[in-house]
Amino acid sequence: MFSDLLPAFGSPLGRARLRVEPEDFAVIELPLxxxxxxxxxxxxxxxxxxxxxxxxxxxxxxxxxxxxxxxxxxxxxxxxxxxxxxxxxxxxxxxxxxxxxxxxxxxxxxxxxxxxxxxxxxALRGNRFRLRLRDFDGDAGALMERAALLNVRGLPNYFGAQRFGRDGGNLEAARRMFADPRRRLPRQKRGLYLSAARSFLFNRVLAERVRRGDWDRCLAGDVMQLDGRSALFAAPECEPELETRLKALEVHPTGPLWGRGESLCSGECARLEADCLAAEAELREGLERAGPELDRRALRVRVEGLQVTPEGSDLWLEFDLPAGSYATVLLDQLVEWA
Missing domain, CATH: 3.30.2350.20 (TruD, catalytic domain)
Structure with a gap:
């Protein structure tokens, strides 16, 4: 399920262990x-x-x-x-x-x-992370160069594997729920399953944009989101000024959070998303029946202050991410971890 979430900058640059101790994964909330x-x-x-x-x-x-x-x-x-x-x-x-x-x-x-x-x-701006990668086996210099690239170009905003439950169980439960609409579930479980289905479809679209190399660039008909804000605007054409703003991380392309309603995207973007999700009619139709409103999520997010510090055979990573983004997704751009 998650092996097709392509990294944007190439293969992992080494292997390491994560969360050997709770102190290896430190998170501080950044309040609004x-x-x-x-x-x-x-x-x-x-x-x-x-x-x-x-x-x-x-x-x-x-x-x-x-x-x-x-x-x-x-x-x-x-x-x-x-x-x-x-x-x-x-x-x-x-x-x-x-x-x-x-x-x-x-x-x-x-x-x-x-x-x-x-x-x-x-109601939070994001989270500050300090992570310890133990027993790193790889090219530390190349990893630092890739970290610098993430600071400049941003991070593919995939939903992390934890969104889908153990072994993807929440997504499979969503499929069962949609197959039997009369089945009644507790509100919390139903919400988890709907979130898993929407997240899976979003990740499919983002993975295709990463494969094409335009996950951080404009595609005709895109819907853009202002950095750090929920405001959206349509981009029927890819004007030079918009490309400049994209490069400066002032705006980001978006992908679908599936549900009821008309999509804001058009043209080439709409065709790409339709083709990418054509095989997932069960999930799309289930979400439309279930009632969440169609929304958009940024395909890319800004990474603030990513630093890599060696300590013996370990590496320390420090960085900030906006609310709703996953530190483990950032790690996937750098290393294989267990």
Missing amino acids: VEPAGEGEHAWLWVRKRGQNTDWVAGQLARLAGVKPRDVSYAGLKDRHAVTEQWFSVQLPGRPDPDWNALEAEGVTVVEARRHSRKLRRG
Whole structure:
């Protein structure tokens, strides 16, 4: 399923091990806003090691004596990692509990501040990563050159393998769900399966654009997205000014997040996407029946400050990615990892 997600810059430049210890995969959330210091929501900056985000939210709800729905966070973070992020807990007219009394292994409340609003899903600029590649066997010099190229040209914005569940199980479950529309599923599972189906179709289109070499260039009829924003605009023609903006990473081509509605793309772009997804009528029609609105996702994202630092036989990688992009996808552009 994932072997056809072509790397944009050539074959991997070596092999390494990842996540030998949770400290080998460190993630710090880059928030959109900072808590103001007053309000009915307690915002908590939490460091966790070896725990998943939903479980931590449940532990905070239990300590505060509130319902799970009163605890929120901007995004899920890796379990097998050391991560830092904001949570918010709604406490109208109530003082903070003693957050230091939290009894959750590997979890520390580093800071607590009040704010007037809850933290909403997706309300983050991105994430800062610090990854350790152990026992690297390859050409470190060539890898540093490719890292420099990623800083300049950006990263193919594939959905990572974790989007599809263990061994692609969520995608196969989506196919079964679409084959039997009368089958009722819990809302959370249904959402996971729909996301897997949309992500798979997007990855198919992006892989074809990578194969053609125009994943970071204009194709007549493309739909463009402004860097760091959700705003879209149609590009029926590839004007020189647009090519200049693409090269500067100010705008990015997009691919489909399948669903109901009319596509904004036209011309050559529309023909490419139709041809690429012609064999996936089951998924396309299932998504159209299920009801998510057709949307677009950038085919490319900006990589901020990618640095590679050798340490003995290991390599340390540090970089920032926007929300919704995958560090493991960046690693796939550099090395084979296990």
